[in-house]
Amino acid sequence: MSTSELRRIGTMLTVLGLLGLVVVYWLSFFWVSTEASQGVAQRIFYVHVPAAWTAFLGFGIAALASGMYLWLRDERFDRTALCAAEGGMVFATIMITTGPLWGRIAWGTYWTREPRLTLTLLMWFIFLGYFLVRRSSENPEKGKRYAAVTAIMGALLIPFIHVSVLWFRSLHPQPVVLRTDGGPALPGDMLTLLLTSLGVFTMLFVGLFMLRYALEGLRNDITLRTRKVIV
Amino acid sequence: MSLYLRQIKVIFWKDLLLEFRTKERLIAMAAFAVLTGILFSYTLDTTRLRPADVAAGLIWMTIVFGGLLGVGRTFHLENQDGAFQGVLMSPVPRDAVFLGKILANFLLLYMIAILVLGVFTFLFALEIRSSVWALLLTLALGSLAFVALGTLFAAVSSGTRMGETLLPILVLPLLLPVVIWGGVVTGRLLAGRPVSEVLGSIRLLGAFALVAVAAGALLFRFVVED
Numbered sequence: 337m338s339t340s341e342l343r344r345i346g347t348m349l350t351v352l353g354l355l356g357l358v359v360v361y362w363l364s365f366f367w368v369s370t371e372a373s374q375g376v377a378q379r380i381f382y383v384h385v386p387a388a389w390t391a392f393l394g395f396g397i398a399a400l401a402s403g404m405y406l407w408l409r410d411e412r413f414d415r416t417a418l419c420a421a422e423g424g425m426v427f428a429t430i431m432i433t434t435g436p437l438w439g440r441i442a443w444g445t446y447w448t449r450e451p452r453l454t455l456t457l458l459m460w461f462i463f464l465g466y467f468l469v470r471r472s473s474e475n476p477e478k479g480k481r482y483a484a485v486t487a488i489m490g491a492l493l494i495p496f497i498h499v500s501v502l503w504f505r506s507l508h509p510q511p512v513v514l515r516t517d518g519g520p521a522l523p524g525d526m527l528t529l530l531l532t533s534l535g536v537f538t539m540l541f542v543g544l545f546m547l548r549y550a551l552e553g554l555r556n557d558i559t560l561r562t563r564k565v566i567v
Numbered sequence: 568m569s570l571y572l573r574q575i576k577v578i579f580w581k582d583l584l585l586e587f588r589t590k591e592r593l594i595a596m597a598a599f600a601v602l603t604g605i606l607f608s609y610t611l612d613t614t615r616l617r618p619a620d621v622a623a624g625l626i627w628m629t630i631v632f633g634g635l636l637g638v639g640r641t642f643h644l645e646n647q648d649g650a651f652q653g654v655l656m657s658p659v660p661r662d663a664v665f666l667g668k669i670l671a672n673f674l675l676l677y678m679i680a681i682l683v684l685g686v687f688t689f690l691f692a693l694e695i696r697s698s699v700w701a702l703l704l705t706l707a708l709g710s711l712a713f714v715a716l717g718t719l720f721a722a723v724s725s726g727t728r729m730g731e732t733l734l735p736i737l738v739l740p741l742l743l744p745v746v747i748w749g750g751v752v753t754g755r756l757l758a759g760r761p762v763s764e765v766l767g768s769i770r771l772l773g774a775f776a777l778v779a780v781a782a783g784a785l786l787f788r789f790v791v792e793d
Contacts, residue, residue: 406789458740465737472727482723485786486737489719492782493741496775500744 342550349543356536360529368529377441380434382529386537387430388456394424394541395459398466399491402484411556414480417487418470419548421463423541428460455498462490574659578667585644586675596637596679603629604686618691623754627746629683630706631713631739634676638717639734641672642725651791661788665718669780672714680706698756705756705769709749712776716741719783722790741779748772 337345364382371378401417404410435453436446447453466486473479522530586592607625611618645651654664684706688695695702716738724733749772752765 454743458743461736461740465733465740468729468733468736469723469727472729472733474728478726481789481792482726485719485723485789488786489716489741489782492778493744493775496744496771496778497741499771500747500775 339550339553342546342553346543346546346550349539350547351543353536353540353543356532356539360533360536363529363532368525369523371526374442377438380438382533384431384434384438385530386533387427387434389534390537390541391424391428391431391456391459393538394420394422394427394545395463395491398424398463399487402487405480406484406488414484415549415552415556417484419545419552421466421487422548423545425460425463425467426544427537427541428456428463432456432460451498455494458497459490459494462486466490571660571663574663575667575670578654578659578664579670582641582668582671583674586671589644592637592640593675593678596633596675597682599636600629600633600679600683601686603632604683604690608690619693619757622687622691622693623750623757626683626687626753627709627749629687630676630680630709631742631746633679633683634710634713634717635735635738637675637679638672638714639721639724639731641668641718641721646725655791661791662784664791665784665787666780669711669714669718669783672718673711676710676714677707680710693757694759695757697759698762701762701765701769702753702756705749705752705772708769708772708776709745712745712772712779713742715776715779715783719787719790722787726790744775745772748775 360382364379368379368382370376397420398417401413401420405413405417432453435456439448440446466483469482469486470479473482604625607629608618611621642651645654655661659667681703684695684702687693717734720734720737721731724730724737727733748768752768752772755765756762
């Protein structure tokens with residue numbers, strides 16, 4: 337796919353995603369039924385859960401692409417990892433801000449020692465390291481390798497971080513859609529809205545990712561051309 | 568002895584010799600550990616809480632901070648005069664270099680960890696006689712996990728402009744399991760609970776250390792490529 341094509345499709349998906357976001361907001365405020373035990377606060381669920389899904393999608397792609405980059409040394413994998421990590425960072429920030437807001441009302445506390453909360457927070461910091469390493473390397477090639485190593489190490493040790501925090505009793509709601517015993521446990525309209533929202537967030541992520549990827553490509557081109565001019 | 572093990576041994580001895588000739592890191596870490604222990608003991612209001620109850624967490628944080636101080640400078644001396652290029656040009660595989668280095672770092676940090684335990688036992692009046700072997704094992708596994716992560720990311724951070732200031736940001740998030748399992752095990756043992764109660768956590772800590780060492784050995788070659 338050429339850069340201009342990427343930009344066109346990326347812009348389209350981003351605009352569609354943003355429009356979809358408006359629809360999701362409208363639906364979650366006015367259309368969907370109020371949850372019986374948690375009341376209105378539960379409506380943040382339709383932003384929180386899709387943001388969480390997208391964040392882990394982004395971080396997952398970043399870790400995989402980092403591994404591919406170290407293996408094949410193809411610039412495109414590094415670019416993919418960088419752009420996916422940035423997307424993951426944005427959605428993870430949404431997840432960690434919406435979560436405590438809901439927790440304050442539902443649990444009575446903003447933060448608790450809980451597996452999923454801790455995991456996300458540490459993931460956020462691991463990828464902060466990922467960007468810092470990239471940025472503070474004088475030689476860009478080195479920075480790419482360092483960043484890839486950081487992402488892979490994070491991905492490898494995440495299961496341990498998860499298991500270690502399981503020590504503490506979990507307050508976090510258990511999965512309601514993908515469950516091991518039978519199908520989804522959500523009422524129809526809630527499930528519809530959640531799935532719509534998941535679709536919208538994913539579309540927004542892919543759109544932003546494509547735009548960012550195209551931008552990184554342009555930046556590369558410019559660097560190459562200036563280098564040629566100087567030589 | 569196979570060639571690979573001999574190569575690891577050569578790197579290990581080289582690092583250890585370097586350290587024991589200068590004693591820079593050893594003295595810095597030991598002084599840091601003792602001083603931190605003393606300061607920690609004065610931060611606690613002993614009229615309200617028993618120091619022994621919070622000692623486990625403080626022991627692990629002292630080891631982590633002291634470790635960052637010492638392990639972060641693993642490549643400092645070698646980078647200064649380009650000696651590390653020589654190590655990389657030798658026919659020793661990169662993972663053997665890494666394993667040799669973490670063994671040397673491990674020995675260093677383990678000595679400090681034991682010193683930390685001693686300092687806290689002394690200052691906080693801890694009762695460790697009944698569980699001293701389990702405590703030493705836990706400290707060993709935690710130190711091993713720490714040096715595996717610390718050495719890998721010391722190589723990363725020493726190659727950046729930010730240098731050692733970057734190391735904690737890279738290492739601390741990954742150290743959470745060490746702090747949790749190490750802290751839980753040490754806390755229980757210091758409270759006089761039987762070893763059987765914490766055996767599961769010790770095993771998990773060991774598994775974490777092994778994975779960290781293996782992953783570090785695999786990834787190290789990508790860090791020191793040129």
